[in-house]
Amino acid sequence: MNLSDFTYISNLSGGLLIGIAAVMLMLLNGRIAGISGILAGLLPTGKGDKIWRLLFVLGLAASPFVYRLAFSLPAVTIEAGTLQLIIAGLLVGLGTRYASGCTSGHGVCGISRGSIRSIVATLTFVTAGFITVYLTRHKLGL
Amino acid sequence: MLNVTAFLVGLLFGLGLILSDMTDPSKVIGFLDVTGTWDPSLTFVLGGAILVGSGGFTIAKKRQRSLLGAPMQLPSATELDKRLLLGSLAFGVGWGIAGFCPGPAVVSAASGQPKAWIFVAAMLTGMALYSLIEQHKK
Numbered sequence: 001m002n003l004s005d006f007t008y009i010s011n012l013s014g015g016l017l018i019g020i021a022a023v024m025l026m027l028l029n030g031r032i033a034g035i036s037g038i039l040a041g042l043l044p045t046g047k048g049d050k051i052w053r054l055l056f057v058l059g060l061a062a063s064p065f066v067y068r069l070a071f072s073l074p075a076v077t078i079e080a081g082t083l084q085l086i087i088a089g090l091l092v093g094l095g096t097r098y099a100s101g102c103t104s105g106h107g108v109c110g111i112s113r114g115s116i117r118s119i120v121a122t123l124t125f126v127t128a129g130f131i132t133v134y135l136t137r138h139k140l141g142l
Numbered sequence: 143m144l145n146v147t148a149f150l151v152g153l154l155f156g157l158g159l160i161l162s163d164m165t166d167p168s169k170v171i172g173f174l175d176v177t178g179t180w181d182p183s184l185t186f187v188l189g190g191a192i193l194v195g196s197g198g199f200t201i202a203k204k205r206q207r208s209l210l211g212a213p214m215q216l217p218s219a220t221e222l223d224k225r226l227l228l229g230s231l232a233f234g235v236g237w238g239i240a241g242f243c244p245g246p247a248v249v250s251a252a253s254g255q256p257k258a259w260i261f262v263a264a265m266l267t268g269m270a271l272y273s274l275i276e277q278h279k280k
Binding site: 018 | 144145146147148149150151152153154155156157158159160161162163164165166168171174175176177178183184186187188189190191192193194195196197198199201202203205207208209210212213214215216217219220221222225226227228229230231232233234235236237238239240241242243244245247248249250251252253255257258260261262263264265266267268269270271272273274277
């Protein structure tokens, strides 16, 4: 455990904002703020209304620009190489579609509404993440 | 109006992701590194979100229509099937390899990280592959 990396106040405030956003989309638009589902709905194969999904994603994409008006963006370190990013992206894309959700849809919205499916999904992907990082970082030395 | 709120909610969601450090893959991998120098700070992100969410969704579940008159589209699936488990497993492995999940990847790509673009392109390809595989089955 590394306490110098323990930035819980900004983490908690960010989490509260994410929660407020998820509740707003549900109470105002009647929709679950599941990012993987919203993105998939924008693909040519996606069904249903594309306009609100597009605007949601545009809002998401505008966030770093708005954030920069008041603060400087936090440092981002992406250690994965191109091949790893491609494999990871494919797994995240396929996996979130088969599971019907990701960190936002299952982790935030699903757990908040007490869905057993979402609790099981979240425990599964977090555990898979733990094991993957154990293997890549401590066994394979990637 | 629903489109305006969708944009504003997307913006707020993205600001939350940036503020909470979810957009930094090295931070995410630090959180997933339970057998190494574990950084627990991201538990506060999910904790904070669920704190607000559990209150909000309790109200939402009782409603037939949203405050703006839209139908409440709450998921109805309850099955714990192979699709859910294997899909979540694959997602978790990808999350652990890159440190990106869908929302933060889009925000990072928008802020001009070329590596995030590679991830997002592969992720969208994965999503499209899913649709093709599922259509082929029918």
